[in-house]
Amino acid sequence: MNICSIVNSLTSGGAEVLVSGLSAEFARCGDASLVIALCDAETVGNSAETERRIAGEIRDAGGAFVSLGMPASRGPLTGALALRKALRGFNPDAVHAHTVRALPMIALGRIKAPVVLTHHNTKLPFSPKWFRLSDRITDSYVAIGAEVEAILGEHVGKPIIRIPNAAGRSFSTGSPRQAPTGKARILSVGAISEQKNYPLLIETAAALKAGDAMAEMPEFRIAGGGVDLEKLRAEVAARGLEGDVQFLGERSDVPDLMRASDLYLNVSLYEGMPLTLLEAMASGLPIVATEVPGNRELVDNGVNGLKAPLGDPEAIARTIADALSGSADYAALSKGAIEKSADFSIENTAEKHRDLYRSLAAKH
Secondary structure: OEEEEEEOOOOOOHHHHHHHHHHHHHHHOOOEEEEEEOOOHHHHOOOHHHHHHHHHHHHHOOOEEEEOOOOOOOOHHHHHHHHHHHHOOOOOOEEEEOOOOHHHHHHHOOOOOOEEEEEOOOOOOOOOOHHHHHHHHOOEEEEOOHHHHHHHHHHOOOOEEEOOOOEOOOOOOOOOOOOOOOOOEEEEEOOOOOOOOHHHHHHHHHHHHHOOOOOOOOEEEEEEOOOOHHHHHHHHHHOOOOOOEEEEEOOOOHHHHHHOOOEEEEOOOOOOOOHHHHHHHHOOOOEEEEOOOOHHHHOOEOOOEEEEOOOOHHHHHHHHHHHHHOOOOHHHHHHHHHHHHOOOEHHHHHHHHHHHHHHHHHHO
């Protein structure tokens, strides 16, 4: 099959990392995979270095990548013309949009292939009325989790297929971890954004340092970039946490960071099906996560991690202490993380996508 996947831009976000991983699996199965970005990374405030790295990974795995180079406004007519040009000679059997912005371009460009749309979050960044248009363009929707499927079910009229996210092949570990190693390292991965709620992480670190729940203060490490990075660094300094909270910026070695960590922390306001939690589980990391949509679907309390209430840094701090040195069985949580990650393999996720594309192509 010839499979075209469309993203806003290449960045280290969950949707883009998933598309890169799927492209590699499609190529392994003998399919032709073309990943199209609407914009260059820097145009929408993302890292050009990350874009080059992910594009290289796509190409090295046997896929192709092209950016339409559109301005940040992403006008539908201009995009339609650029999209037709990018697809000339490729003749896709399926076009999979991972951004709703691509749909008007697909329609105006008169792309003659089945169209799939994945919505990657439990929050709609647009009016639900958009789905009236998307139903006219889309042949099928993909929901990455049960809570996303429920949201789509309220608004769309076309079929919805649930296909979960999956961690890439580089995230794996052998046996479960038995105990934290020395001074515990707590890792969080994700762009500096309102959704990721890093001010709460800073408050949690301050609460943990002020209390006596742990004999030694752990080290919080955040891998991710964004325009508010320096603002958060200033907040850390103002609270006297410079030696306790580290901002690593955007990183290309997240699998190594996970292997070198003792706990994964997610304090998001909301999620879809966070890829970083799947990566952490595959790496054998116990998880502490806020009990919000997306997180609660993946974290089984006391099995592969612990849930904590959103907006309560003291409670999150106590939960971290429990996971690392308290009442929770650290080794059992690590074992549970590895076992649960087996339900989310990139091979199975890719094959479910391929089954969907074949089915739609046969009907088209």
